[in-house]
Amino acid sequence: MISSTIREQFPILNQDINGHPLVYLDNAATSQKPRQVIEAVKSYYEWDNANVHRGVHTLGSRATDAYEGAREKLARFINARSTKEIIFTRGTTTALNMVASSYGAANVGEGDEIVLTLMEHHSNLIPWQQLAKRTGATLKYIPLQQDGNITLADAEATITDRTKIVAIAYVSNVMGVTHPVKELAEIAHRHGAVIVVDGAQSTPHMKVDVQDLDCDFYTLSGHKMCAPTGIGALYGKKALLEAMEPVEFGGEMIDDVGLYESTWKELPWKFEGGTPIIAGAVGLGAAVDFLQEIGMEAIHQHEKQLAAYAEQRLAEIDGLNVFGPRGRGVGVVTFNLGDVHPHDVATVLDAQGIAIRAGHHCCQPLMRWLQVSSTARASFYLYNTEQDVDRLVSALIKTKEYFADELG
Structure with missing residues (x-):
């Protein structure tokens, strides 16, 4: 397990909520930020704040170095071949929409197929719905198996020569399922399709190697991996990105502008119109440094052990139903407590200082497949401990007792 002293590096965790020490278990929604990320953003604004790429003055040069340095760090972090394959975006949602609006619009037509799963986050569903409507x-x-997994045999049966895009989450934000992306990429490529990977829930929690996965596009959000909100990235294979048209037009992404025609800068800048998210990129670079210092394998093993411990402890509560496969490899546990509405569960837990998620988790088709309207979700990260799980279990038992008394 990762040392409990890691928690001390996250200032927000050192507080009481409703008279109880905070236990933050909503990491699949967003992670907390360590001091070195907060200080990196603060230092940028205090010492280096300027626009990038345009100015020759000292502040502009320092800002550009910090911004492009963050791109280099992220490229190494996911093992991209080149920084030209890293496009900074507002996050996973923006990156997925970019692929659908640019690559999809140019390469998908009537009668073609887009292959997904029922457990996709709305960010990796609605852009493809809209593309299908337009084209x-x-x-x-x-199809999903009873435990929420998919099989390669079903993937083989679903992906055909008419398939142009396979879009799938590496890790489900609800079920905690890790999909066999490398094998799915091989199937997609065999049929002439590209694979788009939603990496929002995988990048913060495990080692990601986009070359080994052989994915064509990979998206991520910084705010789930200890970085600020509003920054993320799209990875794309260079040849695909070079053939794609930008989706935003204006300053910074142009090479030459005439009265009637314009040309674009080379990769990656042709996709980064306007003033970019400079401070966010600086924070993302600091977050990458922080995660690498701890080690992604250590983080993955820590969360895997926490999830196993949580499953074991939650099984002690009669009437609590855990969704998804047992022995999951990531720190996401989704459950319902009998007939108590998940929002009520989350409210009572909050009164005890414990933050979890409740709702449909932007996965309404999956909720219908599970035959529920919503669920509760506890999601862990590197600063969580077994003591946090114990607090959760104790609070759930009190919650069950409270509603049993209320319903009398």
């Missing part, structure tokens, strides 16, 4: 393409779904 006349067909959406197809790899």
Whole structure:
């Protein structure tokens, strides 16, 4: 397990909520930020704040070095071949929409297929729905097994020569399922399709190697991996990105502008119109440094052990139903407590200082497949401990007792 002293590096965790020490278990929604990330953003604004790429003055040079340095760090972090393959975006949602609006619009037509799963986050579903509506393409779904996993046999049966895009989350934000992306990429490529990977829930929690996965596009959000909100990235294979048209036009992304025609800068800047998210990129670079200092394998093993411990402890509560496969490899545990509405569960837990998520988690088709309207979700990160799990279990037992008394 990762040392409990890691928690001390996150100032926000050192507080009481409703008279109880905070236990933060909503990391799949957003992670907390360590001091070195906060200080990196603060230092940028205090010492280096300037626009990038344009100015020759000292502040502009320092800001540009910090911004492009963050791109280099992220490229190494996910093992991209080149910084030209890293496009800074506002996050995973923006990156997925960019692929759908640019690559999808140019390469998907009537009668073509886009393959998804039922457990996709709305960010990796709605852009493809809209693309299918615009082009006349067909959406197809790899079926789920009873435990929420998919099989490669079902993927083989769903992906055909008419498939142009396979879009899938590396890790489900609800079920905690880790999909076999490398094998799915091989199937997609065999049929001439590209694979788009939603990496929002994988990048913060495990080692990611986009070359080994052989994915064509990979998206991520900084705010889930200890970085600020409003910054993320799109990775794309260079040849694909070079063939794609930008989706935002204006300053910074142009090479030459005439009265009637314009040309674009080379990668990656042709996709980064306007003043970029400079401070966010600086914070993302600091977050990458922080995570690498701890080690992604250590983080993955820590969360895997926490999830196993949580499953074991939650099984002690009669009437609590955990969704998804047992022995999951990531720190996401989704459950319902009998007939108590998840929002009520979350409210009572908050009164005890414990932050969890409740709702449909931007996965309404999956909720319907589970035959529920919503669920509660506890999600762990590197600063969580077994003591946090014990607090959760104790609070859930009190919650169950409270509603049993209320319902009398």
